[in-house]
Amino acid sequence: MSTTGPWRKSSRSGANQDNSCVEVRLSDGAPQVSDSKLPEDRPILSITPATYTGLLAWVKDHG
Numbered sequence: 001m002s003t004t005g006p007w008r009k010s011s012r013s014g015a016n017q018d019n020s021c022v023e024v025r026l027s028d029g030a031p032q033v034s035d036s037k038l039p040e041d042r043p044i045l046s047i048t049p050a051t052y053t054g055l056l057a058w059v060k061d062h063g
Helices: 049-062
Strands: 022-027 030-035
Touching: 030 049
Parallel strands: none
Antiparallel strands: 022 030
């Protein structure tokens, strides 16, 4: 059975739902990344947990 969690958006994106922001969720334990400004036909990138960890580290260093 496949399990996919809800999309989660950064608290920095604010309450405005029109504000675009990267969203993440887990699908069968693997991270998926997408852009909230494209809710219907958005591309969804499935990445490995190691790649996601590297992405988070890069964002923290360059954010």
